[in-house]
Amino acid sequence: MIAGLGGLAASAISFSMTLYEAAHPPKAPVVQAGQQIDTGRWFVTLRTARVGTVPPTGVPPSRPVQLMMVDLDVVNRSATPNNVLHRVVTLGSPAQKLPMPTVYLDRDKYLAGYFNPNMPERLTMAWEWPAGVPVPDKVTITVTGQIYKRRDNLYGASGWYDRDPVATVDLPVEKAP
């Protein structure tokens, strides 16, 4: 009886907390371009944004698309290689959901794979911009934080978990010919 009531109370509290958090999203600080952002797992420095039709490989895609390309520097600060940057760096606008960005390594002008720990790299993330949506003069990039849990709540396994945004960066969009 007591356990049932306790469970009920716990789920009610957790549900209302979720509702409250959804209604009051935490405000992330606005950070200037070129300033290093500490997300927990990564150091991210956003540089510039531009829109164009040719990805950094120099080979235009077979079907012409507009690409929103953002240049940034990253350092993986964790102890294992990782490549899940698209959850850390997200494009705020437009309102509709964009497909997953492609990440290019500046060194090779080619697709990036894993980022090894403590190895700074410059890269370009390219989002396919939806046709028919006007390209804005500036985009807002949201950088999400991550925390390390030595024991997660389900298995007791160690891992990195997404947290609230730690910063937003406004980047003016250069329009390449």
Next chain:
Amino acid sequence: MMRMVRSTLALLLAAAVLYGMQHTRPLYSDITSPIVASGGMNKRVEARAFALSLDSARVARVLNVETFGKSKTYTSSGVWVVVEGEAEAKFETLGLTSGEWLSRSGVRHVLTDRVPATIGMMPGDVYQPGLPRRVLLMFEVPEDAVAGGTVVVAPTKLLPLDDEIRIATNVSGKDIEPAITIRRTEERPPWTVLPQR
């Protein structure tokens, strides 16, 4: 009244025991960690399903890759480690898809995915029982992660309690060549590491 006190005490005790167990028992990743066989360079190290020996580990600042008449230079913010050796499956055909450079401080670096697949690195090959085959592993690591590094090889990274071989390399981190060239050849093994030494 007495019964309530007793059940409260029992509940608190149970919570304390569970808390204690949560913080003293091994981590999930330790319980399901691979079964490790370790060794040194130039020695055949045997795991349950495969064996591996490494005979060369070289460090360079720049990696040149020549394959099918094309040459590309790979720079790095750290250095390149090129490791060669021999692998053999023991009972059944298998792939060796996971290779890592474990630095002395415990940081892991994965096999590079920048080099084209036409250079037959270890994960691209199939290992048959009784037919030892040369293996090539290339890592990109920061300079301070070279000295005392260990090569970790496993058939897969995903299966818990699977085989894993760890070979401690003998690289000092001092002897860094300016550049190493990996050239694809039509012989066995299908690559040469230049300059030869």
